[in-house]
Amino acid sequence: xxxxxxxxxxxxxxxVAGPNQSEQNPLGEGGMQLHEWAFAxxxxxxxxxxxxxxxxxxxxxxxxxxxxxxxxxxxxxxFGGQGSWQDHPWDGWWGDDPPFHMPVFVLxxxxxxxxxxxxxxxxxxxxxxxxxxxxxxxxxxxxxxxxLAGGAQVVQQYIHAGLLDEIxxxxxxxxxxxxxxxxxxxxxxxxxxxxxxxxxxxxxxxxTYRVER
Amino acid sequence: xxxxxxxxxxxxxxxVAGPNQSEQNPLGEGGMQLHEWAFAxxxxxxxxxxxxxxxxxxxxxxxxxxxxxxxxxxxxxxFGGQGSWQDHPWDGWWGDDPPFHMPVFVLxxxxxxxxxxxxxxxxxxxxxxxxxxxxxxxxxxxxxxxxLAGGAQVVQQYIHAGLLDEIxxxxxxxxxxxxxxxxxxxxxxxxxxxxxxxxxxxxxxxxTYRVER
Numbered sequence: 110x111x112x113x114x115x116x117x118x119x120x121x122x123x124x125v126a127g128p129n130q131s132e133q134n135p136l137g138e139g140g141m142q143l144h145e146w147a148f149a150x151x152x153x154x155x156x157x158x159x160x161x162x163x164x165x166x167x168x169x170x171x172x173x174x175x176x177x178x179x180x181x182x183x184x185x186x187x188f189g190g191q192g193s194w195q196d197h198p199w200d201g202w203w204g205d206d207p208p209f210h211m212p213v214f215v216l217x218x219x220x221x222x223x224x225x226x227x228x229x230x231x232x233x234x235x236x237x238x239x240x241x242x243x244x245x246x247x248x249x250x251x252x253x254x255x256x257l258a259g260g261a262q263v264v265q266q267y268i269h270a271g272l273l274d275e276i277x278x279x280x281x282x283x284x285x286x287x288x289x290x291x292x293x294x295x296x297x298x299x300x301x302x303x304x305x306x307x308x309x310x311x312x313x314x315x316x317t318y319r320v321e322r
Numbered sequence: 323x324x325x326x327x328x329x330x331x332x333x334x335x336x337x338v339a340g341p342n343q344s345e346q347n348p349l350g351e352g353g354m355q356l357h358e359w360a361f362a363x364x365x366x367x368x369x370x371x372x373x374x375x376x377x378x379x380x381x382x383x384x385x386x387x388x389x390x391x392x393x394x395x396x397x398x399x400x401f402g403g404q405g406s407w408q409d410h411p412w413d414g415w416w417g418d419d420p421p422f423h424m425p426v427f428v429l430x431x432x433x434x435x436x437x438x439x440x441x442x443x444x445x446x447x448x449x450x451x452x453x454x455x456x457x458x459x460x461x462x463x464x465x466x467x468x469x470l471a472g473g474a475q476v477v478q479q480y481i482h483a484g485l486l487d488e489i490x491x492x493x494x495x496x497x498x499x500x501x502x503x504x505x506x507x508x509x510x511x512x513x514x515x516x517x518x519x520x521x522x523x524x525x526x527x528x529x530t531y532r533v534e535r
Contacts, residue, residue, distance in 0.1 A: 121491075121505065121515065121529075121531070122336065122504075122505030122508065122512070123335065123336045123505065128509070278334075280529075282515040282516060282517040282531055283512075283514070283515060284505060284508055284512035284513065284515065285512065286508040286509040286510060286511075286512040287508075287509040291335075292334065292335030292336065292497060295335060295497055295499040295500075296341070296499040296500040297499060298499075299335070299496075299497035299498065299499040300497065301496070302334065302495040302496060302497065303495060304495040304522075304527065307520070307522040307527055309517075309520040314517065314520055314527075314529065316334075316493075316527065318334070318495055
């Protein structure tokens with residue numbers, strides 16, 4: 110069956126965003142540092158409509174991370190905006206042509222009609238939980254894998270539910286000190302992992318783990 | 323100047339010991355998993371007076387981690403025992419011939435005479451803080467580096483004080499869910515890091531970082 114694959118940048122002390130996330134600073138204080146390795150890549154820049162950039166050991170990892178992905182699931186905090194959509198209109202952080210170019214399913218408690226953007230990205234808002242979002246994403250992916258984009262709370266929910274198949278951590282050599290911790294609230298029976306890949310690249314180490322069941 | 327070098331095994335979710343540490347279970351529930359890669363090594367077994375074991379990619383890392391180390395600093399929780407030494411006699415977890423074979427400085431609030439063990443290990447109990455322990459260890463190391471053995475709280479104190487020079491994490495592909503987190507209580511101004519080494523080995527990834535000042 111199509112797998113659910115997490116791909117996320119994390120500091121050495123385990124944070125995927127810095128403290129005090131806001132509309133002005135969606136990654137939180139210091140959080141931008143987690144993505145600098147990606148901003149430098151031609152593979153990343155091309156996907157975001159930018160010229161130039163490097164080819165290095167991260168290039169193959171980024172390309173592989175996009176291969177065989179047919180849909181994306183993300184949490185409301187990652188999509189952004191506050192409260193109900195009527196009071197605070199919000200179409201995401203990414204402008205008219207978001208870098209997903211595939212169906213994206215956004216977990217939210219606030220009902221909203223689907224939103225079609227340029228470049229093939231559609232945002233579908235799912236109000237009835239993580240299983241439902243994954244099911245819809247699997248249908249949309251039509252046999253390809255589903256990417257889990259974050260944030261931390263949604264990842265924890267999918268781990269707890271035993272629905273995550275692969276964890277790819279882009280481990281960045283910074284200490285943020287505080288913020289959103291990826292591996293939190295997992296006391297109980299966390300799953301076993303098997304390391305399936307290690308790639309050292311400028312400013313980041315890419316670690317891939319299979320979740321064993 | 324001689325450097326202070328941390329060497330510690332950590333789970334992917336950031337724990338260096340599992341929950342519910344006790345005299346019967348000093349590494350906490352599940353904590354033994356963090357050290358299985360080491361137990362399998364001939365290099366580790368020899369140091370602990372045991373025969374057999376493997377030679378693999380971790381061997382060179384373990385050998386290098388011992389090179390040029392002249393003294394060790396550890397916290398009271400890592401040395402073990404409870405409260406004052408008179409009421410609860412305790413000479414450490416490691417038997418008559420501990421695997422350090424060098425001067426070891428134990429941070430404690432309870433005064434105690436130095437303790438000489440077999441094989442060249444001496445335990446000196448330091449009651450006046452981390453700077454004092456490091457100073458004594460540097461003198462004893464006579465130009466060699468000082469190893470910081472843990473646990474988590476002592477490491478955090480040395481990081482906060484700006485006294486740690488190198489962090490070597492033996493990153494183990496398990497999630498413990500709870501326990502003693504290494505990188506905790508570092509909000510404020512955590513130091514910048516530079517990755518200086520990545521070694522992939524069976525059951526562990528060895529990550530070395532220089533603390534930049």
